[in-house]
Amino acid sequence: MMVLSITDQHxxxxxxxxxxxxxxxxxxxxxxxxxxxxxxxxxKKHDYSPAPGDVTLF
Ligand SMILES: [Zn+2]
Known part of the structure; x- marks a missing residue:
């Protein structure tokens, strides 16, 4: 599962x-x-996902 294609969509x-x-x-x-x-x-709260790159999914 990759979530790196977000920039191509919007x-x-x-x-x-x-x-x-x-x-x-x-x-x-x-x-x-x-x-x-x-x-x-x-x-610190979500230390399983150190990169804040997926913030649009919140
Ligand atoms: Zn801001």
Whole structure:
């Protein structure tokens, strides 16, 4: 099971501020800066999925 094809289907959107990005990398960087505290909190909570790249599935 792969979940890496999200960027080809639609632009990823930040579920925290509803801002859209060209790709998952841009979204990831946005969240790791703008929402740093929130992302780190969820990383510890969901330590089985260290990458915040699948946030659009929340
Ligand atoms: Zn955001």
């Amino acid at each position: 632009k990823p959107k930040c579920y925290l501020c509803q801002e859209m990005f060209d790709n998952m990398e841009a979204l990831r960087k946005h969240q790791e800066t703008t929402h740093k505290d929130f992302i780190e909190y969820h990383r």
